[in-house]
Amino acid sequence: MAALATAFLALVVLAAVAAPVVSPHPPTRQQIARRLTPPAWMPGGSPEHLLGADQLGRDIASRILFGARISLTVAALAVGIAAATGVSLGVVAGYYGAWADRVLTRLADIQLAFPLTLLVITLIAILGPGLVNVVAALGLGGWAAYFRMTRAQVLMVREMEYVMAARCLGVPDARIAWRHVLPNAISPLIVLASFSVAQVIILESALSFLGLGVQPPTPTWGGMLADSRDYLAIAWWLAASPGLALTLTVLAINLVGDWLRDRLDPRLVL
Amino acid sequence: MLAYLGRRAADALLAVLGVSTIAFLAIRLSGDPVALLITEYATPEDVERVRRALGLDLPLWQQYLRFLADALRGNFGESLRFLKPAAPLVYGALPATVLLAAAALVVALLVGLPLGVLAGARRGSLADGAAVAVATLGQSIPYFWLGILLIMVFAVHLRWLPAFGSETLRHLVLPALTLAATPMARIARIVRSGIVEVLTHDYVRTARAKGLRHARVLIHHALPNVAIPVVTILALDFGTLLGGAVVTETIFAWPGVGRLVVQAIQSRDYPVVQAVVFYLAMAFVGINLLMDLIYARLDPRIRYQ
Numbered sequence: 001m002a003a004l005a006t007a008f009l010a011l012v013v014l015a016a017v018a019a020p021v022v023s024p025h026p027p028t029r030q031q032i033a034r035r036l037t038p039p040a041w042m043p044g045g046s047p048e049h050l051l052g053a054d055q056l057g058r059d060i061a062s063r064i065l066f067g068a069r070i071s072l073t074v075a076a077l078a079v080g081i082a083a084a085t086g087v088s089l090g091v092v093a094g095y096y097g098a099w100a101d102r103v104l105t106r107l108a109d110i111q112l113a114f115p116l117t118l119l120v121i122t123l124i125a126i127l128g129p130g131l132v133n134v135v136a137a138l139g140l141g142g143w144a145a146y147f148r149m150t151r152a153q154v155l156m157v158r159e160m161e162y163v164m165a166a167r168c169l170g171v172p173d174a175r176i177a178w179r180h181v182l183p184n185a186i187s188p189l190i191v192l193a194s195f196s197v198a199q200v201i202i203l204e205s206a207l208s209f210l211g212l213g214v215q216p217p218t219p220t221w222g223g224m225l226a227d228s229r230d231y232l233a234i235a236w237w238l239a240a241s242p243g244l245a246l247t248l249t250v251l252a253i254n255l256v257g258d259w260l261r262d263r264l265d266p267r268l269v270l
Numbered sequence: 271m272l273a274y275l276g277r278r279a280a281d282a283l284l285a286v287l288g289v290s291t292i293a294f295l296a297i298r299l300s301g302d303p304v305a306l307l308i309t310e311y312a313t314p315e316d317v318e319r320v321r322r323a324l325g326l327d328l329p330l331w332q333q334y335l336r337f338l339a340d341a342l343r344g345n346f347g348e349s350l351r352f353l354k355p356a357a358p359l360v361y362g363a364l365p366a367t368v369l370l371a372a373a374a375l376v377v378a379l380l381v382g383l384p385l386g387v388l389a390g391a392r393r394g395s396l397a398d399g400a401a402v403a404v405a406t407l408g409q410s411i412p413y414f415w416l417g418i419l420l421i422m423v424f425a426v427h428l429r430w431l432p433a434f435g436s437e438t439l440r441h442l443v444l445p446a447l448t449l450a451a452t453p454m455a456r457i458a459r460i461v462r463s464g465i466v467e468v469l470t471h472d473y474v475r476t477a478r479a480k481g482l483r484h485a486r487v488l489i490h491h492a493l494p495n496v497a498i499p500v501v502t503i504l505a506l507d508f509g510t511l512l513g514g515a516v517v518t519e520t521i522f523a524w525p526g527v528g529r530l531v532v533q534a535i536q537s538r539d540y541p542v543v544q545a546v547v548f549y550l551a552m553a554f555v556g557i558n559l560l561m562d563l564i565y566a567r568l569d570p571r572i573r574y575q
Contacts, residue, residue: 109281110288114551117513122292125535125543202412206517209414210532225414229521232418233426243415251410258406 002259005252012249016068023062024048028217031057036235052237055227060237063219064245070220071249074135074204075197081139083193086146087182093147094154095177105151108144116141120203124212131214134207138200149192153185160184187264194257198250205246221246278562282555287338289551293544294337346545351534356541360527360549366436367526370519371511373442374449375504382454383500386461391488393466401458408455413514417448417521434523445522449514453507460503464496505561509554 015022025048037053038045045052051060093101111119123137157163158181166176207213208222216223221242228238312320321327324347325336340346346356382405389401424444425433432441468474469492477487516528523529527546534542 106284110285114285114289115509115512115554117510117516118547118550121513121516121531121535122543122547125540126292126295198410205412206414206513209517210520212532212535222414225418229418232422236422239415239418239422243412243418247407247411247415250412251407254406254410 001255005255005259008248008252009256012068012252013072015065016072019062019065019069023059023065024050025059025062027058027062027066027219029058033057036231036238038235039237039241042237051241052235054224054238055231055235058219060224060241063224064221064242066219067221067224067242068245068249070131070208070214070218071201071204071246074131074138074214075200077135078138078142078200078204079193079197081135082142082196083146083189085139086143086148087150087189089143090147090150091154091177091182094151095158095173095181101151104147108147111141111144112148116199117203117206120207121210121212124207129207129212129215131218134204134213138203142196142200145192145196146189149188150182150185153188154181157181157184191257191261191264194253194260198253198257201246201250201253278559282559285555286548286551290338290341290544290548291334293547294334341544341548346548347541349534349539349542351537351539351542356545357549359530359542360545363525363527363530364549366524367512367515367519367528370442370445370449370524370526371508371515373446374511374514375453377446377450378453378457381450382457383461385454386458386496387465387488387493389458390462390465391469391484391492398462401462405455405458405462408451409459411451413448413452413517414521416451417444417518420444420448421521436523436525441522441524445518445524448521449511449518452510452514453504456503456507457500460499461496464499465492468492468495501561501564505558508557512550512554 019027031053034046034049034053034057035055037049037057039052040047040050042052049059049061051064054060054063089104093104120137120141123140124133127133127137154177163176163180166180171180204213205220205222205225208220209226210222211226213222214220224242225239225246228235228242231238318327325333328336344357348354349356349359352359385401385404389398392398421433421444424431431443432438433444435441465488474487474491477491482491512528515526516532518524519526519528520532527550531543531546533539534546
């Protein structure tokens with residue numbers, strides 16, 4: 001199952017990278033004469049539009065390929081920012097403790113007291129929509145979970161004998177924290193990151209769906225689903241394929257996350 | 271216990287303060303709010319008058335204190351879109367959201383609990399596999415796609431249920447099902463792993479050895495011990511539920527707080543955004559506090575220092 005999921009994810013990444021080369025049409029080209037063309041296997045379908053065309057005659061397959069770029073870019077950057085911030089601060093708080101620990105823990109508690117979706121939407125309300133702001137909002141919104149987990153792990157590892165040994169050898173603190181403590185605290189963080197990639201992809205699509213994410217004409221899966229709502233009665237394929245792409249991608253990431261958790265840290269409840 | 275409550279309440283207050291500071295900064299950072307209020311025919315004197323009327327000529331820290339004092343009194347200013355005070359708009363939308371969230375939670379429990387018990391009690395069976403598959407899918411399917419699929423099947427093709435609006439209880443069915451999927455999946459997973467774990471304990475073996483029936487052991491001995499993680503998940507998921515409600519209400523035109531805030535952001539109606547954010551933060555923090563107290567009831571071993 002995990003192997004299948006990994007293969008599927010590899011395919012999605014490949015499709016996103018190669019989108020300009022492999023997509024049959026430019027994703028924003030409108031051909032009004034072909035509007036609402038059904039998928040190729042249906043009566044009235046055309047082999048030129050494998051998954052059909054949307055309400056403006058844009059090729060759905062091409063838009064899904066280009067939409068994957070947005071989903072994956074946002075997910076990679078946002079999770080990267082959140083993890084880098086949360087882990088660094090978590091190491092500082094857990095290893096050095098003192099006032100930094102108290103301030104940061106309190107900050108994280110405050111942030112975790114607020115639902116992520118609402119926080120991200122509030123940030124978007126301040127920053128305005130667009131790719132950079134979506135990444136910023138999701139990145140800023142996500143640090144607290146990494147912080148909390150890193151801190152807890154570091155507190156545990158800090159007391160291990162090999163850390164004591166390193167300290168006795170006169171290894172500088174910063175080097176101990178990064179070379180000895182962090183690598184031994186990292187498994188649950190990898191699991192957390194894999195699940196949060198899935199969460200971020202859903203959130204990005206939700207923002208696009210609400211019109212608060214990356215703006216048209218850039219194709220996004222969430223935006224395509226939002227457009228599809230007006231045509232549910234006459235053109236189901238507008239909603240079916242982007243939703244399927246989104247769900248399968250998230251499902252694959254969750255399956256890989258489950259597998260990672262079972263391999264790395266079976267006690268973890270996520 | 272009292273000291274613990276006091277500390278938690280102080281934390282909660284701090285959280286709400288932090289959130290309302292964000293909400294306050296929102297309006298200042300996003301450009302001159304006066305520009306949204308005036309027409310292009312306004313003279314500089316008009317602009318100055320509006321600025322003074324809104325207290326925007328004061329130093330920032332004075333504005334902030336004023337904002338806090340007003341917020342505590344439930345005064346967030348007038349909605350720029352509806353030209354009515356913002357707070358009552360939120361109160362008005364709140365019951366619809368509570369109804370939707372409650373219905374979704376009930377559905378999630380009614381489906382997720384039996385599913386998890388069944389799967390955990392017969393670990394490795396076909397039923398277990400099916401339950402895990404349903405839970406994994408439920409966790410992965412985005413609210414908005416599930417909502418669209420339900421509309422397509424039950425409203426457009428079968429014509430059993432209405433797709434939009436909130437006039438009757440039948441309007442509640444599709445949004446509640448949509449919102450229930452994720453918590454249902456989480457509950458099923460947690461209950462399953464809880465049951466699997468609990469069934470290895472000695473007291474379960476004792477109960478079995480006494481000759482109790484399988485169902486009775488499950489319900490009276492295993493299930494109560496799974497209650498704590500379920501309550502934890504429900505508490506954690508309350509935030510997700512609020513987030514999901516934002517999207518779900520927008521799809522189904524359900525007149526709740528979620529739809530209100532999305533529309534307010536889209537029309538740059540900042541007083542309403544501030545009010546919604548403030549009240550939802552209060553609700554969320556309050557629920558978390560309540561959940562902590564429920565733990566102590568469920569598990570006598572938990573005592574707060």
